[in-house]
Amino acid sequence: MHRLLPHPILAPALAGIWLLLANSLAPGQIVLGLLLGWAIPFFTLRFWPEAVRIYKPLTLLRFTAMVLLDIVRANFTVARLILGNPQRLRPAFVIVPLELRSELAISLLANTICLTPGTVSALLAPDNKSLLVHALNTTDPDALAATIKQRYETPLKEVFEPC
Amino acid sequence: MLDYLLSFLILTGAIFTFIGSLGLARLRDFYTRLHGPTKATTLGVGSLLIASAVFFSTRGEGISLHEVLVTLFLFITAPVSAHLLSKAALHLRLKSLAALPEEAVQKNIGD
Secondary structure (H helix, E strand, C coil), rough: CCCCCCCCCHHHHHHHHHHHHCCCCCCCHHHHHHHHHHHHHHHCCCCCCCCCCCCHHHHHHHHHHHHHHHHHHHHHHHHHHCCCCHHCCEEEEEECCCCCHHHHHHHHHHHHHHHHCCCCEEEECCHHHCCEECCCCCCHHHHHHHHHHHHHHHHHHHHHCCC | CCHHHHHHHHHHHHHHHHHHHHHHCCCCCHHHHHHHHHHHHHHHHHHHHHHHHHHHHHHCCCCCHHHHHHHHHHHHHHHHHHHHHHHHHHHHCCEEECCHHHHHHHHHHCC
């Protein structure tokens, strides 16, 4: 099983992307998509050394919905900050210590931070133990780090790492 | 009715994209400028893409879902480029309004 299908989650995801690209649900396209989804992981094995495992799919769904809402909120927040007085902004660098160990989870967290209100991830420590985040406007960096940990890191940890 | 919905989506998209670009001009250092294009544009481009999907799906030639892919790739690539830009800026020690976390930068870049 492991040899024949190294990435059980990547395969259907690639097939889905192929069907979106082809914009059709014809049986031929489905077969082709599944074939590509099966074959491509073999060529990218070195890029994905570990198979991705999702331990709690429901938490992942809830997390995705929350992030989508946060993206919309982030747009309004940042739009307001840009249109307001730039002199009043209080930018700051915040160090967020990481508990996540899975590389995929860390990159998802960094991605999420960039998409959500007023923060851009700037630098990941070489030992993967902390993430440097730039905040557009904050008065309390510690509270911001705590929010990021509790709001985004905890669900990702539940989803991608065994308890 | 559909026309109004589409115009609303396109206008929203245009406004947010414009605000994102405006951020480049108005904000005062490299790191804060990164925030405009990475965020205000996701909703901007997002509503333009929804408008596109609705428009092409209602022309009677089947559903158009290419836009979902564009959104997916946009949400993957925009944060990655922002992250790399700010990482490069830290390497170059660009002038920043926020205090640079000297210790962390020193340890992590180590030059």
